Amino acid sequence: MDRVDFMPTVFPHVNGGDMDEAADAYAAAPLLNCLLRELAEPTPDPGVHRLRAGGRMLRVRGTRRPVEPEVYTEGAWHRLTHRELVALAAEALRRSTGAANSELPAEMTDSRDVVAALLRARARTSPPEDPYLRSEQSLIMGHPYHPAPKARGGGPVTGWLPYAPEACARFPLELLAVREDAVVEEGDTTPLDALGQAPPGYRLLPAHPWQLDLTGALPAIRDAFADGRLVRVGRTARPLWPTAAIRTLYAPEDDLFVKFSLDVRITNDIRRLWKHDLLKMRATDAATAAAFAAPRGSAAWLSDRGYRTADFAFEELAVLVRDGLRDHLVPGAGPLLAAALVEGFDGNPLDRLTEPSVWWAAYLRQVVPPVLEAFARHGVVVEAHLQNTLVAVDAAGMPVQALFRDAEGVKLLPGVTREAGWERLVYCLIVNHLAELAALLAERFPGADPWPAVRRELRRHGTDLGLPEIADLLASPTLPGKTNLLLRWTGADGADARYVPLPNPLART
Known part of the structure; x- marks a missing residue:
């Protein structure tokens, strides 16, 4: 050869x-x-x-x-x-x-x-x-280490394309109403009631139209329509925008995120709001919100405030309410999806860089400390991968804030062991997130080495927080790389992460 x-x-x-x-x-x-x-x-x-x-x-x-x-x-x-x-x-x-x-x-x-x-x-x-919505809807390739990141369940294009963020979709929600004696809810779901009007004796239950297409003929839902426990009351007056997560939509005028079940396999999992996750989500979210209540700097947590569903279709019709952006953003900052910085979109601040070191240092200052502090001080493992992280930038494109989301992916100690929690943190933050941006910067700016700055940031906050894992991380020859190909081939559950050792650029810095 x-x-x-x-x-x-x-x-x-x-x-x-x-x-x-x-x-x-x-x-x-x-x-x-x-x-x-x-x-x-x-x-x-x-x-x-x-x-x-x-x-x-x-x-x-x-x-x-x-x-x-x-x-x-x-x-x-x-x-x-x-x-x-x-x-x-x-x-x-x-x-x-x-x-x-x-x-x-x-x-x-x-x-x-x-x-x-x-x-x-x-x-x-x-x-x-809007640059934020543009960033959320820009991911044509998607997860860079998944064998089928854009699979949509094998259905016809006409079934999923109207709801695809990558196709710049926006659409109204279907508005259902559930008879009050069949409603199940927990937490603060009042924002849902502003999306329409339920008849007397009913509560409003917005539905993703694709999910309703997928599950509307199920016997439990069909029977509920037939006996009046579930009725249709129209659609939302304004369209919502699907984000990169596909089943999470944003209503800009109401500054509200809503997340739905979607009975389609996307990457590793069927994307339902599973009952066991919903039942523990309020406790998980409360612990995470407390960890971010007084963090260093301006980092914010977008809280999953509550959910509402029907007792006859608990998972299929569940809708989760998530904080909007405005109350969390620092003045003058514009949020962007971190994953979009890597894949690229019109308005990407990286396209304006002529020298990366100052921007990269600012990015690390916003993203790294709150994740480490949540783990060290509160036992909270935030799933800080690229798609769960928003980075707010100022008018010059400089990172000034990080916002994190998705309580479903959060792990709490001692619910998981400290070792397993740390491995998950390192994979999400270092391998899935910082390594992707570092590789992009090194590609765009030949001769630049982004890893010394990462090492300094980790060492500084590891010392301040008394994290013994940081020294081990900086000395380890390997990092954990998730094996999505083998995971899917063997039919393992998406939450059953398995890792292969990858060369650790931090150890060579």
Whole structure:
């Protein structure tokens, strides 16, 4: 095999270009990232990796977002189509695990087809004018280390596209009303009552129209419509905007987030509001809100204030109320989704940088301390990955505040062991979050090394908070990388995280 040096590659430009080629590239990158992380090892040849099970050689272009996969066959490199890449991944997984799985290859193909549909839809529409909404709706690729980040359950495009944030969707909620004797709720759900008018003896229950399409024919819901426990009362007067999480919507005029069940597998899980999670969510949220009540700096927690549902369809019709933004933002700051900073969108402050060090130091000051303090002082493990973190910037694009969300992903000590909680924190904050931004900055600014600043920030706050784990983290040769490919292939629960050791750039700094 010849030694080849590769230049960094980017996804194809699709304005007037080949959208199928672009969809292949967007879909291949996260699948390749999973393959290289979980099932392969690098060779001395740049861009060339050996699959551990079977020994096949795989060559890619680019590092942060690998594209143009090739396999070495019969003495030559053969370019892989997306379908062939899926087949190669399935073969490697069968060899590695000894197990078969027909579901995941179908999800990988569905994810690619979803991307193609999204690209075509975006070509026919305009993104939101508001930078925050634009950032939430910008994630065409999605999770960079998941084999099928954009799968939508394999259903027809017409079933999901009207509700897709990546297609710049906005739509009204369906308004149902539940007879008062069938209502189940906990916490503060009063914002829901402002979305419409329920008849006497009923309580308003907004519903995501896609979820109602998916579950409306279930016997429990059908029977409730038939006997009058559940009635339709129209739609919201104004549309809501789906965020990157798909089932969480934002009402800008009301400054309200609402989160729904969605009986579709998105990344690792069927995205229902599960009863066991709802029953413990108020306690989890209260503990997290207390941890953020007086943090260092201006960090904020967007509280999951309460939920409302019907006793005959507890999970299917549940709706959760989340704090809006305005009461939490520092004056003059504009929030942006952290994941969008990495993937890119029109208005990304990183596009204005000419030198990254000051911006990066400010970013770390906002994001790192509150997560460490919540763990050290309150035993709260915030799931501070890119999609759960908002970063507010000033008029110059400088980070001035971090906001965190999603009590469903929070872990509390001693509900989980300190060791397991710390591993989860390191994965979410360092591997899933800071490492992605650091890689982007290093790619954009050749010669820049973002990791000394991360090390300094961790060491400073680890000392202040008395966190012994920080010294171990800075000395460890490895970091935990979640194995989403193997997790999906073996059918493990999404919450049952498994990790492989990754080289730790903090230890080399």
